[in-house]
Amino acid sequence: MTQMFEVMPDSHVVTISRFLVDEQRLHPEATGAFTDLLQDIAVAAKVIGREVNKAGLADILGSSGDENVHGEQVQKLDVFADHVIRKALDHTGLVACMASEESEGLISIPEKFPAGDYVVIFDPLDGSSNIDVNVSIGTIFSIHRKRSKDDRGTLDDCLQPGSRQVAAGYVLYGSSTMLVYTSGAGVHGFTLDPAIGEFLLSHPQMRFPEQPQKVYSVNEAYFNRWDPQQQQLVTHLKNDAGFSSRYIGSFVADIHRTLLQGGLFMYPADNKSPQGKLRLLYEAAPMAMIVEQAGGRATDGCRTVLEIEPQTLHQRTPLYMGSRQFVDLADSFF
């Protein structure tokens, strides 16, 4: 009796590598550098995901304090993730320079390695406060093309408005590990199959639902610190517009839910943080590119996030993003 195998349903198995190569074919001028860069980022995501998925075991595995059982340095997961991304990209000859939430200044490519055209700016681990309670966390990345004449990138190459991004994406380390990115031709989601170590296309052409769920997402503990318009907006959503509330406290997880179900995510300014908390270059701008590519909107309450001209690497911005009709509603309060 020959062994029978389950016939794959009428869907294709498309790895992120296959998808990127197919996408590249649409651009005859492409050199393949972008494809290689995204694949290197996907490898970094798998390495970070592996550590995230065993973070809870850290103590059981005896990695207490600074050294683990192998005498290796145990790092905070943020620092570990930062290290993994740098090491995945710095030697490839694809990157001119990098910037990270975990690094005060510009991250230059070591002289011993060739430099390339792309600038990669990233939040290596987003939602750090949720690591110890096993709640979803993420990684966010923003990709620009170098615009300076230097053969190695400069700070100015990092201070480009979000509208000039060539790509943006995030990794969500949740019940499954997902990589979601856009290069300006729609938003595509890939789910990691840990058994084969491949990101498989699971969410092609992600779009906000036409009938979005009426959900707002904000940390209401700061209500008394908001300006009156912000207070009136949330009160309206709750009392008159019949909204429900969901707030995970991990930006990547909150936005991923908002993208799939619809809704309005807010991180407003308040009287203690006049620019809000989220950083423009590696949180707001990449997510704004994704949100707009999926048919949504992203503003700082006044301007489109993608138009904001950055002045410094870690500058913050108030943030309203999600379903177009809900961001429009928020705008009407300001």
Ligand code: AHG
């Ligand atoms: P990070 O862990 O990279 O510093 O980001 C944390 C951010 C973001 O993930 C989330 O939306 C926000 O912090 C939550 O802030 P509050 O705890 O003030 O609500």
Ligand code: MN
């Ligand atoms: Mn973050």
Ligand code: MN
């Ligand atoms: Mn972070």
